[in-house]
Amino acid sequence: MSILVNGDSRILVQGVTGREGSFHAARCMEYGANVVAGVTPGRGGSLFNDTVPVFNSVEQAVGETGANVSLLFVPAPFAQDAMLEAAEAGVELIVCIAEGVPVLDTARTLRYLEGRGSRLLGPNCPGLISPGSRCKVGIMPGAIHMSGRVGVVSRSGTLTYEAVSQLTALGLGQSTCVGIGGDPLIGTNFVDVLAMFNDDPETDLVVLIGEIGGSMEQEAAQYIKESFGKPIVSFIAGATAPPGKRMGHAGAIITGADAAAEAKNRALRDAGAAVVPSPALIGATVAEAMSGAS
Amino acid sequence: MPPGRVAATPAEAEVICRDLGGRAVVKAQVYAGGRGKAGGVKLVDSPQEAREFAASLLGGRLVTVQTGPEGAPVRRLLVEEPADVSGEMYLAVTVDRASGGPMFIASASGGVEIEEVAATRPESIINEGVDVAVGFQPFQARRVGRGLGLEGKQLGAAARIMTSIYTLFMEKDLTLVEINPLVVSGDGGLVAVDAKIDLEDDALFRHPELAAMGDPEQESPLEVEASKAGISYVKLGGSVGCLVNGAGLAMATMDLVQGAGRLPANFLDVGGSADEGKVARAVNIMLADPSVKSILVNIFGGILRSDIVARGILAAYGEKGAGVPLMVRMQGTNVEEGREILAGSGLDVAFASTLLEVEEKLKALPR
Numbered sequence: 001m002s003i004l005v006n007g008d009s010r011i012l013v014q015g016v017t018g019r020e021g022s023f024h025a026a027r028c029m030e031y032g033a034n035v036v037a038g039v040t041p042g043r044g045g046s047l048f049n050d051t052v053p054v055f056n057s058v059e060q061a062v063g064e065t066g067a068n069v070s071l072l073f074v075p076a077p078f079a080q081d082a083m084l085e086a087a088e089a090g091v092e093l094i095v096c097i098a099e100g101v102p103v104l105d106t107a108r109t110l111r112y113l114e115g116r117g118s119r120l121l122g123p124n125c126p127g128l129i130s131p132g133s134r135c136k137v138g139i140m141p142g143a144i145h146m147s148g149r150v151g152v153v154s155r156s157g158t159l160t161y162e163a164v165s166q167l168t169a170l171g172l173g174q175s176t177c178v179g180i181g182g183d184p185l186i187g188t189n190f191v192d193v194l195a196m197f198n199d200d201p202e203t204d205l206v207v208l209i210g211e212i213g214g215s216m217e218q219e220a221a222q223y224i225k226e227s228f229g230k231p232i233v234s235f236i237a238g239a240t241a242p243p244g245k246r247m248g249h250a251g252a253i254i255t256g257a258d259a260a261a262e263a264k265n266r267a268l269r270d271a272g273a274a275v276v277p278s279p280a281l282i283g284a285t286v287a288e289a290m291s292g293a294s
Numbered sequence: 295m296p297p298g299r300v301a302a303t304p305a306e307a308e309v310i311c312r313d314l315g316g317r318a319v320v321k322a323q324v325y326a327g328g329r330g331k332a333g334g335v336k337l338v339d340s341p342q343e344a345r346e347f348a349a350s351l352l353g354g355r356l357v358t359v360q361t362g363p364e365g366a367p368v369r370r371l372l373v374e375e376p377a378d379v380s381g382e383m384y385l386a387v388t389v390d391r392a393s394g395g396p397m398f399i400a401s402a403s404g405g406v407e408i409e410e411v412a413a414t415r416p417e418s419i420i421n422e423g424v425d426v427a428v429g430f431q432p433f434q435a436r437r438v439g440r441g442l443g444l445e446g447k448q449l450g451a452a453a454r455i456m457t458s459i460y461t462l463f464m465e466k467d468l469t470l471v472e473i474n475p476l477v478v479s480g481d482g483g484l485v486a487v488d489a490k491i492d493l494e495d496d497a498l499f500r501h502p503e504l505a506a507m508g509d510p511e512q513e514s515p516l517e518v519e520a521s522k523a524g525i526s527y528v529k530l531g532g533s534v535g536c537l538v539n540g541a542g543l544a545m546a547t548m549d550l551v552q553g554a555g556r557l558p559a560n561f562l563d564v565g566g567s568a569d570e571g572k573v574a575r576a577v578n579i580m581l582a583d584p585s586v587k588s589i590l591v592n593i594f595g596g597i598l599r600s601d602i603v604a605r606g607i608l609a610a611y612g613e614k615g616a617g618v619p620l621m622v623r624m625q626g627t628n629v630e631e632g633r634e635i636l637a638g639s640g641l642d643v644a645f646a647s648t649l650l651e652v653e654e655k656l657k658a659l660p661r
Contacts, residue, residue, distance in 0.1 A: 103469060103494060103497075104396075107396070111394075141595075155542065166649075169648075182542065185389065209542070212545070214391045238545040238549070240530075240545075240558060244360050245528050248541025250496065252541060279546035
């Protein structure tokens with residue numbers, strides 16, 4: 001089993017005919033993901049990669065193909081519209097890759113999603129992958145992953161790839177790897193994903209990769225303390241970042257005491273997480289925690 | 295707002311002060327808060343004093359807690375009538391990460407940084423979240439106003455100010471509108487003595503008129519150069535230049551450098567869709583920083599190919615890079631080809647495959 005996606009996921013790609021959309025949709029299909037539809041307004045009726053039907057609207061795509069997961073490659077200025085269109089059509093999981101979505105657009109989107117059956121992952125995220133079911137819904141390199149029992153949840157993209165490649169090199173496969181995104185407002189947070197991993201019988205341990213900014217890691221620590229029943233290994237990026245400066249990600253800025261890496265590490269350590277001291281030791285710390293747990 | 299005008303020269307400051315009746319508050323105009331404590335704001339009692347204070351600030355750099363050690367250049371001053379005040383309040387609207395929408399923050403203990411209020415008098419802070427579906431409501435404004443201890447006409451005036459700044463916040467896609475302090479003046483009215491707004495870079499495409507108002511001199515030249523190239527760059531204090539793809543990995547790389555007993559010269563995320571030219575510009579930016587004594591390249595390629603990174607580095611290094619040793623760690627597509635390009639170039643280059651190796655080899659780099 002895995003969380004959020006599995007072999008039965010029926011994926012549609014919004015913006016499938018664009019440069020990034022077509023490149024990554026093809027990589028997802030090569031990996032084994034079941035891409036059933038594409039959507040590009042005005043390009044309905046054509047075929048993507050000679051096999052995948054392209055529709056003019058998400059509503060049509062869902063009606064014709066039963067798609068239940070949408071992967072968005074829509075540029076940031078148009079992301080709000082695309083996310084709302086997917087939610088309105090009843091897509092269960094909406095994965096927004098775009099970086100640079102205006103924060104108030106995300107605020108309006110989150111408000112619209114309340115009380116509906118749709119979950120948003122991102123914006124500004126690499127997506128998610130479940131190696132065991134060969135389901136890749138995102139832009140991560142598929143080849144670095146292997147099937148296994150470690151869950152990964154992260155605010156970062158390439159740092160997650162780094163962590164995953166350390167795990168794979170040590171023979172530690174992954175159940176599901178979820179990139180929740182580097183924006184200040186995001187649809188799915190650490191606690192949401194941890195709760196799913198907690199209920200997933202095929203996940204034995206979770207790696208949590210956070211970074212400076214906000215207090216989501218502290219909320220995760222609180223949840224871990226109260227309700228999480230599996231070992232946790234955590235790494236927080238940005239211990240050397242100066243306060244008040246935005247470090248690339250819109251959400252990575254130290255404002256206030258909770259936002260610093262040290263405060264986050266302290267909260268996670270207090271909650272019982274194995275806090276990784278150096279980004280070079282993520283895999284080694286997991287190996288150690290796994291051997292201690294068994 | 296109190297009456298006042300902007301001065302670009304000491305003589306202008308003197309004239310404005312005289313026009314205001316001989317007493318004024320002179321405030322440095324920079325892209326940062328914390329000016330009062332840094333000596334960038336002064337109450338002057340004569341036009342002559344306004345002129346002297348202006349001369350001491352203009353053309354120099356002001357270092358505040360928010361500018362970093364290099365400070366921000368002072369090109370303009372605001373000269374305004376001193377407010378006759380009783381009680382300073384704080385009022386702001388910002389984006390709240392926890393609730394996922396706009397949030398008003400207010401306190402009757404204004405006049406200092408809000409972080410300081412949060413640390414010393416947290417009970418005085420009022421939070422009022424806004425539902426973006428319906429917007430900020432009058433009853434919420436009255437609740438915040440009452441929380442500030444306001445009544446009658448002042449409560450009405452405060453509610454109008456809150457409604458206005460919420461409208462401004464939403465219409466201009468801001469991430470912060472802050473009035474600090476908001477004061478009750480001698481005649482019982484409310485006066486916004488100082489204010490600050492934060493624009494959202496990601497929303498500037500909707501507001502070209504705001505984008506055009508930017509003053510590039512308020513930012514470091516290398517940061518301006520990087521932003522033009524679509525590179526995310528922040529100058530730091532150390533000597534190891536870091537070129538990385540992805541913000542999280544870039545921060546982790548800085549942490550790794552520090553863990554190895556060196557200090558990073560910069561944060562630099564070259565982005566996922568970089569090409570040879572962009573990598574070259576990133577390297578050029580680092581080579582233009584005199585504090586950079588070595589360069590560490592850490593690329594985890596999915597989309598970004600290692601051979602392209604290698605060609606970009608070579609293009610920038612040319613002769614300029616002589617004497618700046620290079621350490622390269624690349625993972626992903628075409629790694630061997632990338633290594634061969636650099637190894638055959640005659641540059642002083644060391645290779646690493648894993649972060650553990652990077653950490654080890656960092657210790658050999660010059661301080």
